[in-house]
Structure formats: structure tokens, C-alpha cells
Amino acid sequence: MAADTRVDVLRRLPLLARLLKSRAFQPALMLLTLFVFTLAILTGWFGTPAGSRNFGIVFVWIVWWALLIVILVPFFGRLWCMICPIPAPGEWLQRRGIIRRAPGKLRSLHRRWDRRLKNMWLQNFGFLTIATFSAIILTRPNISAWVLFGFIVLAIVLSLIFDNRVFCRYVCPVGGFIGLYAMMAPIELRARDCAACKAHRTKDCVTGSAAGYGCPWMVYPGNLQRNTYCGLCMECLKTCPKDNITIRVRPVGADLLVMKEHRLDEAYKAFIMLACALLYSVVLLGPWGWLKDAANMESLPAWAAYAAAFWGINLLVLPGMFGGVTIIARFAAKQTAPLRQLFIDYAYALVPLGLAAWIAFSLGFVFANGSYALSVISDPFGWGWNLFGTAELSWTPILPGAVNLLQMGVLTGGLLFGINVIHRVAAHHSPGRALHATLPFAGLLTTLTLVFLWLYLG
Amino acid sequence: MRMVLYASLLVIALVALWLLLPTQSQAATTHHVTIDAAQYEFSPGRIEVAQGDEVIITLTASDVVHGLYLDGYDIEQQVLPGVSQQIRFFADQPGKFRYRCSVSCGALHPFMIGELVVSSNAPFRQAVAAVLLAVAGSIFYLSRFRSSQNEQGSETTRA
Secondary structure (H helix, E strand, C coil), rough: CHHHHEEEHHHHCCEEEHHHHHHHHHHHHHHHHHHHHHHHHHHHHHHHHCCCHHHHHHHHHHHHHHHHHHHHHHHHHHHHHHHHHCCHHHHHHHHHHCCCCCCCCCCCEEECCHHCCCHHHHHHHHHHHHHHHHHHHCCCCCCHHHHHHHHHHHHHHHHHCCCCCCCHHHHHHHHHHHHHHHHCCEEEEEEECHHHHHCCCCCHHCCEEEEECCCCCCCCCCHHHCCCCCCCHHHHHHCCCCCCCCEECCCCCCCHHHHEEEEECHHHHHHHHHHHHHHHHHHHHCCHHHHHHHHHHCCCCCCCCHHHHHHHHHHHHHHHHHHHHHHHHHHHHCCCCCCHHHHHHHCCHHHHHHEEEEHHHHHHHHHCCCCCHHHHCCCCCCCCCCCCCCCCCCCCCCHHHHEEEEEEEEHHHHHHHHHHHHHHHHHHHHHHHHHHHHHHHHHHHHHHHHHHHHHHHH | HHHHHHHHHHHHHHHHHHHHCCCCCCCCCEEEEEEEECCCCCCEEEEEEEEEEEEEEEEEECCCCCCECCCCCCCEEEEEECEEEEEECCCCCCCCEEEEEECCCCCHHHHHHHEEEEEHHHHHHHHHHHHHHHHHHHHHHHHHHHHHHHHHHEEEEEE
């Protein structure tokens, strides 16, 4: 994975470089997504309560979700964060403008974000909380709209208290997993020459300049080695006086092996995402009505048991199984690194499998329910409109025969990639006995993959 | 160690190949199944038949209007509470096919799903075989070609 295999996209496409450096480009896209986001909230509040006839539910949880997890994240990493409407109003208030670079400091109380919260734990617990209520949030337009509205209010409040995108970096439950899976993407924003950044005294990418703001994501682009916390806002592209920032095409999953940045909070994000994909596949796509009733809060005791099991599997069962396999692998490969370090390092092998699992899960309901998008675009509120003549189109599953094949292919790809990551991590810790450590993990990953396959095909 | 590993991989590959073998077909039978649809579950949620069997489904609804759409067979039938409907077809395609509610029946309507499994479920067996072969091939590759590279130096980065 040497740097010379990477392709400097902006050198090859100078027009794209000009576009990305334009101060109007990102706000224009954000205004567009903000319009759709506002419509989703309004239709949730004032439209039909039937989720499959409501723009808010269909466009957020089917169209946007499919776009995000099947296309944007795997191929473009954090590209969604570049155009996400949720932080937009707060950021524009901070900056006292939308397009132009306002002089002076950002407008906020300039409070410091607590050091103990400078990690993914808030995002982990936020995602788990949302996921526990997912059967409600994903299907009730009104509640879904309040959750989306809550996100935007929280983003505004945080932007008034703290500088920059604290909400995106440390709080947004969606941003957390996008960051994790952005490590898989075949594109990256990086400095062309890190030495030039090191020697550069003013560090405009951090402090800002007349051309743009200091990095709103609070990273130092000059030493960026992973996609995880870069929101692709392109401010550093605008501020760098040496034209030293670029976007490159690179090997898929290259960030997973930047081991000096491996952390427990990120490892747990990998566990949570994989476990949630498995649990969603069981609860939402399975034939077990009693589980759907429990998730749907038909009775409080049943829901409480469901929630306890949901959190237990996410935080204890899967990490516990993984920890057990780590012990076996450490013993088999005679590795001397601390168990905690090995547990964290190997957990990054769950990133490709987790992403594959989410794509497979999403294919399972997006193809089945995607046709609702055509009818709700003509009648977003479910009030009997027919704006584009498609309101009466009936529900039709798309390519039901192809979904299983796609799921199988994606899961197999994620599994093989995961085994490859395990082997590389093992080679780092015990070069001569990498295979000894790989085999137990290969067994676990294969078992998990077969469970997914059984759920979808068996 | 290496011989044990290769023997294990061979066993995995043989299991995979066994999964790909055609299964013995049985004489076709007729299955009479009553499926009741209620928010948000079909009862039974899973039906298992053999390829070539005739399936006669009596569809009922016990609360609101529901429907049944069978993936892969493109069969759709709506049902009102108190009025049963009959669906008849030959299970000529092997695999797992979901039956879904086709009438918007409430909040969890998109997730009201049942499963028809037509044995020998060749697609599932093939998928498992493909995964096992891929994993065995991957481990073989890592043991045979990557181990020597690893001994020369790791590609990972840790400061």
C-alpha cells in the first residue's frame, strides 16, 4: 500500500479542483439537501402517518439510506458529510454567512469540548440508542421528523457553544459509522508532501486565512493518515497557500492498517455496527413477528427485554466472542503485545465485513421497498397530490431474484477482505506466525458470514 | 503444522463440493397451508416444501386488510378480514423466497415478511459452498505466498 500507487485526482482533473475550491460549491449542495431535509421534516409532521406513503420515511430511510450505505460511503467515504444539511444552519450562524469568508473569529461561546469526550463513545451510545428505537423511528413519520429536527437543533446549540463542527466530530451518530467505514473508501484527502506542511509555519489549514476557515473538523490535514475524521469540507484545499492538499484514489481499505491510530472507541464502533446489522436482519427482515412486536414497543416488558438483549449483544456478546478468539490467536501465534492492544487492532478486520453486512441488509429492504419512492415524490404528504403523475404507481419489488446473489457476493467480499486485514495485523505482531493468529479469526468471521447467509438465503 | 492446515483446507473444500452435489429428489406432494396475516406477522412465518411440490395456500387476515406477494414467483393476493383467499402454485424454483404484505397495513408493514423455503435450496447450498471455497483459497494463498513476505517485513504502520 505504498503512496506511489495512489493517483492524484486533482492534478488530473484541474476543473474539479477549481470546483472544490469554490466557496459556493459546498453551500450550494447543502442548500439543496437542506431543502430535502426540511421537506422530510414537514411531511413527517403534517403528512400521512402511513410510512410507506410519506416522503419523510421513504426518502430518508430508503432512498437516502441506500445512497449512503451502498454508494456514498463505500466509494466516496465521508462525501455525505460534505453536503449534510444537519450542521449547515449552525455552521452558517457561527460564520455569520453562507458563502463568503467572514473576517475574524467564529461566533460562539468558544467553550472547550471536554477531553474525555474527544472520541467516538458518545456516537457509539447515540447510535445504539437510536437503533434500539429503530422500529419506531424508521416507520413513524412524526417521530422520525422529531428525531431529525432534534439533530438539527442539537447541532445549532453545540455550534453556538463550541467552535467548529463539534456535533459532527463527536456527537452525530451517523457521522460515527460513516467515519469508521470511510476507512474502506478508495479515495482520500491528503497532503501531497507532508514535509512541506511540517515546514510551513503559518498552518493556514488549521488557523484559516482570507481564503477559508481553519479545519472545521479539528484535524491537521498536513499529517492526515485516515479518512475517519476528515469531513471533506475542502476548507484546507482553499486555505493551503502551497497547493499541497489533494484528493487521491488509493487502495480500498488502506486506512485500516494505520495501526498507531487504532483505538478502543473505534473498535467498539466496529462491533456495534456489525452486531446491529445482524440484529436488524433478524428483527426487521426475519419472519419472527414476536420480535417485531417487542421492537415495536407493543408491550413495555417485552421491549425492555429486547432493548437489554440488543445492548448486551452489541456491547458484551460480540466483543466477548471476539475477545475469546483474540486470546486463542495470541496464544497460538505466541504474540507478546498486550491483549487489549491485540483486541483493538484485530477489531478493524470487522470493518469490511460490517460494511458488507450493512450493504447486504440494506439491499434486502431497499430493493423490496424502493418503488414507494416513485409514488411519494408525486405526493410527498400523502394528501392526494399527483405532482409528476407517479402517485398511483403501485408497489413493486425491484429485482427480487437478484438480491440474494448480490448479498452473497458482497458478504463474501467483506469476509475475504476482513481475513486479509487480520493476516496483515497478525503479521505486524508476529511476522513468522501470522497464519496461526489468522486462523481463529477466519473461523469467527466465516461463522458470522454464514449466519448472515442463513438469514438471507437459508 | 502446514500439512495439518492443508488437510483441513482440503476437508473444507470437500465439504463445499459436497454441498454442490445435486440432492436426491422425492416424489412431489401437495401441501395445504393456511397462512394468517395479522399486524405484522404471517403465521406460519416459514413454510418448507420440496422442489416440484404443489402448494395450496389458504390466506386469511385476522385484523385489517393485508396482502401476500411472493418474491420470485410474482404471485400477489389481497385478503380482507373474514374472507379467505386461495393461492395455488407449483414450487418449481429452489431457494428461499420471502412473502411480504402487499397492502399498506400499518407502521411496520414494510417488514411484515414470511419465508417459503423450497428444498433443496440450491442457492443457499451454493452460497455456503462458495464462501467455504473462497475462505479455503484465501487461507491457502496466505499460507503459501504471503508468509514469506511477512517474514521480510510488515506493511502496517505504527510509529
